[in-house]
Structures are given as structure tokens and as C-alpha cells.
Amino acid sequence: MPEVPAHTVERTLVLLKPDALARGLAGRIVTRFEDAALKIVGTKMKWMDEEFTRRHYSDLEERLGPEVYNVTSTFMQQGPVIALVLEGFDAIATVRKIVGSTYPNQAPAGTVRGDLSHYSAAASVASGKAVANLVHASGNAEEAKQEVELWFDKDELQDYRTLAEIYTY
């Protein structure tokens, strides 16, 4: 019999970026995560400042260069963001799948970015602005741990697992 891979209950950080809030899409995006059985275990609204943006995107300048870092930093500080910690089986990969690829014009229909935006890297270069792609989601387990700890104190996160009778993944 083929082996069934074990699912892991994970936590991941999601940011609803300033464009999602400005366009009034927050509720619809959160619904997509909840529809996939991901639970909200923490949430807050925050204006990111220069220093906090640098901490959140700590490797971005090294990875994609100062130009991309600068436009992204400006974009993230244009309005408030909503941070969410989502919990569920394979939450990190599940959320990335629901969100779709970084460039909305390349993200498939059915994903948040593919359905709700069509911004491209070329449009970003032409306008001198960041790729407005609605959502940030942790990329892997290490990033998820770092980002959840950066955004939330332990006592700001709920533990539904003690409420097993009302909680099914």
C-alpha cells in the first residue's frame, strides 16, 4: 500500500497589504483561507514604519536588489496592513497555493493574486512602484517561525487545540 504522507499542523504569517485594504478586499481574501479550513489564531492591524519593514523584509534587498527593496518598502508603508497568523495542516504550503505566484499576471485563476489582481513586473518597472500583489505569506517553515515571532507575542496567539470538541481541521 502506498504510504500516505503525514500532515503537519503549522502556523504561518499572512499580511493583507495596503492595496488589499484600500480596495476593500480583506474580507473576501480571509474567507478564502477560512474556506480551506485554516484557522485565525492571531490578528492585528498595523502601520509598518521604516525600521519594522526592514525587519520584516530582512533579506529582500540582498535577494532582489535595492530598487525592489525601496519600492516595496514605500508600498508597505502607504497604508495599514492586517497581519494574520493562520493555523492548519500544511498551512505554509496551503496558504502559498491559495495566494498564487508573486506576479499576479502569472498567477493562475482561482488564486487570490490571479483572480483579484493582474499587476506585472513590467508594470512595476514602468510605474516605478512595487508589484501590488495584495498579500504576503511566509515562504517556508523557518520564515514562518521568524515572522510569527516578529509580528506577535506568544500571548497574542490563541490555542484552539484545547477546544477539540468544536475544532476540526
Ligand SMILES: Nc1ncnc2c1ncn2[C@@H]1O[C@H](COP(=O)(O)OP(=O)(O)OP(=O)(O)O)[C@@H](O)[C@H]1O
Ligand atoms: N521585480 C519586482 N518589482 C517590484 N516589486 C517587486 C518585484 N519583485 C518582488 N517585488 C515586491 O517584493 C515583494 C517580496 O518579494 P518576494 O520575492 O519575497 O515575493 P513573495 O514571497 O511572493 O512576496 P511576499 O514576500 O510579499 O509574500 C513582492 O511581494 C512584491 O511586492
